[in-house]
Structure formats: structure tokens, C-alpha cells
Amino acid sequence: xxxxxxxxxxxxxxxxxxxxxxxxxxxxxxxxxxxxxxxxxxxxxxxxxxxxxxxxxxxxxxxxxxxxxxxxxxxxxxxxxxxxxxxxxxxxxxxxxxxxxxxxxxxxxxx
Amino acid sequence: xxxxxxxxxxxxxxxxxxxxxxxxxxxxxxxxxxxxxxxxxxxxxxxxxxxxxxxxxxxxxxxxxxxxxxxxxxxxxxxxxxxxxxxxxxxxxxxxxxxxxxxxxxxxxxxxxxxxxxxxxx
Numbered sequence: 001x002x003x004x005x006x007x008x009x010x011x012x013x014x015x016x017x018x019x020x021x022x023x024x025x026x027x028x029x030x031x032x033x034x035x036x037x038x039x040x041x042x043x044x045x046x047x048x049x050x051x052x053x054x055x056x057x058x059x060x061x062x063x064x065x066x067x068x069x070x071x072x073x074x075x076x077x078x079x080x081x082x083x084x085x086x087x088x089x090x091x092x093x094x095x096x097x098x099x100x101x102x103x104x105x106x107x108x109x110x111x
Numbered sequence: 112x113x114x115x116x117x118x119x120x121x122x123x124x125x126x127x128x129x130x131x132x133x134x135x136x137x138x139x140x141x142x143x144x145x146x147x148x149x150x151x152x153x154x155x156x157x158x159x160x161x162x163x164x165x166x167x168x169x170x171x172x173x174x175x176x177x178x179x180x181x182x183x184x185x186x187x188x189x190x191x192x193x194x195x196x197x198x199x200x201x202x203x204x205x206x207x208x209x210x211x212x213x214x215x216x217x218x219x220x221x222x223x224x225x226x227x228x229x230x231x232x233x
Contacts, residue, residue: 047224
């Protein structure tokens with residue numbers, strides 16, 4: 001399964017929204033009906049931080065300005081109002097099937 | 112509190128071997144599938160291997176045949192043995208709690224360790 005993220009970089013003004021797309025080469029719906037598409041944030045020098053699981057569920061402690069949506073093969077991470085601490089690289093990852101796969105990453109910077 | 116602590120990284124010569132360890136705490140280790148994910152300097156994330164709680168192991172193409180994942184549930188520890196190390200194995204290796212075995216519709220990849228750096232160089 002190949003995950004393709006767009007854009008690969010994004011320059012956003014503070015307080016403005018940002019959106020990242022993740023497209024899968026095949027459906028990520030698992031046999032028992034769940035879709036295991038997650039989003040991770042990686043700040044410079046840090047390990048990845050989980051943001052969203054199963055398309056749209058925020059992990060505890062993740063601000064509600066982060067949201068996930070999509071189904072099947074097309075998924076989106078949205079940040080409603082970008083803050084300075086959101087700078088980093090964002091990855092989608094699928095754990096529906098083996099081999100697991102990550103998107104290439106999207107670098108978010110502040111304008 | 113869930114914690115994953117990797118160890119065993121370091122400088123290794125090409126062709127050498129290495130065993131990474133990940134000591135887990137704060138959860139019932141034996142109930143979870145565990146994975147290794149790596150990140151070469153300046154690059155993205157790459158899945159390496161997963162060992163589920165039923166004893167099945169899965170490997171990425173770049174390490175298959177050179178790599179063995181294992182776990183000791185009595186010691187809450189995950190291992191990754193890599194042989195025939197190459198320059199392109201140079202990376203930070205992260206231990207990841209991947210999913211609860213046999214429980215659908217639960218979070219995946221919800222905890223990550225700080226990583227262990229492996230450098231392959233002569």
C-alpha cells in the first residue's frame with residue numbers, strides 16, 4: 001500500500017487553516033470494518049507524536065484545532081488555526097495491512 | 112504511565128550486527144503487538160518490523176532476511192536483531208506500541224519511544 005501526501009510542504013500564516021491530503025493506493029478498510037489510518041506530528045529533534053487514529057479520533061491531549069476526515073482511500077488532516085507550535089512534519093500511516101506504510105511527510109512552516 | 116525505552120544503538124561497521132532492545136512499562140506488554148520504525152537522517156519514517164501478541168513476525172522489504180524481531184513477555188522487552196548492516200541502515204530506530212491484540216477499533220501506534228541511533232560506518 002502506497003500512501004501519497006500532498007502538499008509536501010506548506011507555508012501558512014499564523015491563525016490561518018492548513019490542510020494535508022493522504023491518498024492510499026488501495027482501500028484501508030480492514031476486514032472487520034475499521035480503517036486504520038493515523039496521523040503523526042514530528043517536531044524537530046523529537047520522536048513522532050500521535051495526533052489522530054482511525055481517520056478522525058484525536059488522541060488525548062491533542063488540541064481540537066486538529067481534525068481528521070476521509071474514507072476508503074482519501075484522507076485529510078486539517079488544522080483550523082495554525083499556531084507556532086504546529087511547525088513540524090506531518091505523516092499519515094496505515095496499519096490496516098502488512099507491510100505498514102507511511103506517507104512521505106508534509107513539512108509545515110509558518111509564513 | 113506507558114513508557115518505551117530503547118537501548119543498544121551505536122556505531123557499527125558495515126557487515127556487522129546489532130541487537131536493539133525496547134523495555135516497556137505501564138501496560139500489559141503481552142497483550143500488544145509491538146513494532147520497530149526507523150528514520151534515516153533527514154528522511155521520513157520507515158516501518159521495519161512488527162511482532163504481534165500471537166507470535167507472528169512481519170518484516171519490511173529492506174530488512175527481510177537480515178533482521179529478526181523477538182520479544183520476552185516475562186521481561187516486557189522487545190528486541191530487534193539486524194545483521195549484514197549497510198550504510199543505509201543508519202537511522203534512529205523507534206519502538207512503537209502498535210495495537211492491542213484481538214481488540215478491533217482501538218488506537219494504533221499510540222506510544223513511541225525516544226529512539227536508539229544506529230550508525231553504520233567504517
